[in-house]
Amino acid sequence: MDQLIAELGFLGDRISRARAVLDQHAQSESHIRSRRPDAVAFPQSTDEVARIVAACARHGVPMIGWGAGTSLEGHALAIHGGLTVDFSRMDKVLAIYPEDMLAVIQPGITRERLNEELRATGLFFPVDPGANASLGGMAMTRASGTTAVRYGTMRDNVLGLEVVLANGQTIRTGSSAPKSSAGYDLTALFVGSEGTLGLVTELTLRLHGQPEAVSSAVCTFPDIASAVDCVIATIQTGLPMARIEFLDAETVAACNAFTGEQLPLSPLLLVEFHGSPQAVAEQAQRFGDVARDFGSSGFQWAKGQEDRTRLWKMRHGAYRAILASRPGCTAIVTDVCVPISALAEAVEETQADIAASPVPGPILGHVGDGNFHAILLIRPDDPTEVAVAQRLSARMAERALRLGGTITGEHGIGMGKLGYMSAEHGPAWAVMGAIKHALDPMALMNPGKVVPQ
Numbered sequence: 001m002d003q004l005i006a007e008l009g010f011l012g013d014r015i016s017r018a019r020a021v022l023d024q025h026a027q028s029e030s031h032i033r034s035r036r037p038d039a040v041a042f043p044q045s046t047d048e049v050a051r052i053v054a055a056c057a058r059h060g061v062p063m064i065g066w067g068a069g070t071s072l073e074g075h076a077l078a079i080h081g082g083l084t085v086d087f088s089r090m091d092k093v094l095a096i097y098p099e100d101m102l103a104v105i106q107p108g109i110t111r112e113r114l115n116e117e118l119r120a121t122g123l124f125f126p127v128d129p130g131a132n133a134s135l136g137g138m139a140m141t142r143a144s145g146t147t148a149v150r151y152g153t154m155r156d157n158v159l160g161l162e163v164v165l166a167n168g169q170t171i172r173t174g175s176s177a178p179k180s181s182a183g184y185d186l187t188a189l190f191v192g193s194e195g196t197l198g199l200v201t202e203l204t205l206r207l208h209g210q211p212e213a214v215s216s217a218v219c220t221f222p223d224i225a226s227a228v229d230c231v232i233a234t235i236q237t238g239l240p241m242a243r244i245e246f247l248d249a250e251t252v253a254a255c256n257a258f259t260g261e262q263l264p265l266s267p268l269l270l271v272e273f274h275g276s277p278q279a280v281a282e283q284a285q286r287f288g289d290v291a292r293d294f295g296s297s298g299f300q301w302a303k304g305q306e307d308r309t310r311l312w313k314m315r316h317g318a319y320r321a322i323l324a325s326r327p328g329c330t331a332i333v334t335d336v337c338v339p340i341s342a343l344a345e346a347v348e349e350t351q352a353d354i355a356a357s358p359v360p361g362p363i364l365g366h367v368g369d370g371n372f373h374a375i376l377l378i379r380p381d382d383p384t385e386v387a388v389a390q391r392l393s394a395r396m397a398e399r400a401l402r403l404g405g406t407i408t409g410e411h412g413i414g415m416g417k418l419g420y421m422s423a424e425h426g427p428a429w430a431v432m433g434a435i436k437h438a439l440d441p442m443a444l445m446n447p448g449k450v451v452p453q
Contacts, residue, residue, distance in 0.1 A: 001038045004059045004083070008052060014042040014089070025084045026077065029070050029131070029319075031330045031380060032415055034077035037064065037084040044089050046162060046170060046201040053199060054168030056083055056444060064446050065195035067137025068110060072333045073414030075141060075194050079448045085199060087136055093117050094202065101207045102159065102176055107136020107200050114205075123207040126151035129410065130316040136200050141412035142192030146315065149235075149368030150242045150274065151208060153410070158191050162202035166440040176204060189435070194412055195446040197439045211242070211274035215284055216302040216311055220268045222295045224248060224351055224363075227267040228344045230294040231367045235340050239286055243272035244368035248351070250325075251318055251362040251375075258321030259314050263300075269367075270315055272308075319375060322362050326377045332389040334416075336400035337371040337409025346403055347372055350396055359388045371409035398423075413450050421450075 008015050016022075022036035038061075043049045056063050062082030069076065078084055091108035098121050105114060110132045115124050127138060129145035137143075139161070144153035151157070160174030174180070174187035190197055221227040231244055247255070247270065252263050269291075273283040288299065302308040314321075323331060338346045347363065354361035354374065365372025374396060376389035397407040397420045407420040421429050433451040436443070 001059075001061065004055055004061050005039060007055045007059075008041060010051070011041055011043070011048070014044070016040050016042075025066060025069070025086070027069070028072070028074045028077060030072045030074070030333045030416070031378070032074035032077065034074065034079050034415075035081060037078035038081045040066075040084045040086055042086050042089050046164065049085065049090075049164045049199055049201050050168050050170050052083070052085060053164050053166065057167055057442065060442060060444070062444050062447050063199065065136070065140065065199050067108065067134030067140075068132065070131035070133045071137065071141060071414060072411045073408075073416035075412055075414035075446075075449060076137070077415065079415065082444075082447075087134065090201065091134075096121060096123075097176070098123060100176060101209070103205045103207055105135060105203050105205060107139070107203060108134050110134055111138065118207065121207075122210050124210050125157070125205055126208050127154055127157055130319070135203060135205070139191050139200060139203055140194050142410070143412075144366065144369070144371070144410040146243045146245055146312070146366055148366055148371075148410075149244060150240060155188065155191055157206045158187060158203055159206055160204035161187055161190055161200050163190055163198040163200050165198045166442065166445050170201070171198075174204065192412070194414065194449050196436055196450050197445060199445075213277040213280045214242075214272065214274055214308065215280045216243075216270070216272040216308045217284070218263060218268055218270055218300040218302075218311070219291050220264045220266050220297050220300075221291075222266065222297075224267045225344060225348060226294045226296075227269055228347050228367065230269065230291050230296065232340055232343055233294070234287060234290050235368060237286070237290065239283060239290075240273075240275070241271060241283075241287070241368055242274040243270065244366075245270040245315055246347075246363075246365055246367040246372065247315070247318065248363045250360065251322060251364045254321040254325040254362060255314050255318055258317065258324050261314055264297075270311060318362075318364055322375045322377065325362075326360060328379065329377045330380050332376040332378060332386075332393055332416075333373065333411070334376065334393040334396055335365070335371060335373040335409050335411045336396050336405055336407060337369070338400050338403045338405030340370045342403035342405065343367060343370050343372075346399055346405070349399055350374060353392055353395055357388050357392060359385055359392065361389075361392065366410075369409070370405065394420075415449065418449070422452075
């Protein structure tokens with residue numbers, strides 16, 4: 001490592017071995033912890049990233065990309081040591097093309113910062129995982145979020161990438177064209193690769209027009225089954241929801257205590273409609289008719305921008321609120337995604353499993369696309385609670401596969417879901433390993449993640 005640090009001397013004080021910096025890069029947003037990296041580099045350009053990667057390849061040092069540190073499965077932890085490449089100083093909007101509805105950005109910019117810079121253009125970037133994550137990290141985990149039911153995930157909104165491969169070579173994938181039939185879709189290969197195939201240094205993103213009118217509401221239900229069945233019926237009728245989020249009663253109670261809201265203590269949906277004023281009014285009326293059929297007790301409308309912001313801030317803060325509901329605890333956070341027709345069965349069986357266990361586990365999620373989460377609260381020094389939560393998480397993964405779904409709809413694999421990959425993909429998992437070996441034969445790019453070890 002000393003020889004590598006000397007070779008990277010061109011970074012000056014932007015390469016660090018300080019204990020506090022290493023500790024910061026040895027933590028994740030969930031229960032997963034790891035050894036510290038041996039050093040952290042803070043590049044400012046693609047050329048610097050290429051020089052860093054080439055030097056690491058010569059010295060056989062692992063490289064781990066780092067965005068905002070908000071991932072939930074330990075994706076950016078240096079489990080074998082090595083060099084963490086922190087992209088927080090590559091955080092610029094390089095170009096905006098309003099006519100083409102595109103933006104070219106560096107990976108370290110966060111989604112909130114990008115939308116601030118887009119405000120005057122009448123455009124916005126819709127993918128909203130809740131945390132103010134870096135867009136490079138969001139691409140690498142194929143993130144989605146509350147708006148995916150209408151606008152899609154990162155897979156749908158990343159058109160092109162600049163990537164530094166494991167040997168230091170820089171390539172470009174994709175283009176600014178709306179579509180292409182030119183060979184393999186390398187952009188799609190790298191999106192979701194969790195930094196195991198290369199380090200992304202630039203992204204071309206699809207933008208969307210800011211809606212003329214927005215309307216948000218809270219809609220309560222007598223039980224979980226009614227709320228989830230309402231979601232299924234809504235999606236199957238083709239209503240163009242912008243957001244449709246589920247919170248169980250435990251989550252609502254935690255959010256009320258954390259934020260001072262006074263929402264009814266029952267399962268509820270948070271819904272949002274985008275479009276023209278007439279279209280939004282019509283969509284809201286149609287959804288209201290569906291909701292009443294499933295026992296909804298009515299809407300609590302967010303009457304203005306301030307109310308909408310408060311409502312969604314509460315939803316995005318649900319994880320913190322749930323952690324605060326059991327002081328001294330951490331969480332095993334897990335997500336699965338199933339076909340919309342299987343959503344009710346998956347949620348109800350998961351809720352019953354958790355209710356029969358000694359571990360609290362509020363359920364919430366982006367149910368409009370079949371994706372939901374369980375926040376399994378554990379005392380980290382209690383091996384019994386840890387084991388129970390791990391069994392609950394495993395049962396969720398097994399259930400999702402049985403119902404034709406996937407072990408993760410948006411969190412990604414990282415370290416936490418690696419053990420389920422063979423069950424989901426079978427022989428195709430070995431194909432992923434072969435692709436990894438072809439592009440990274442020394443296994444230096446984020447080793448220990450995604451592919452067979």
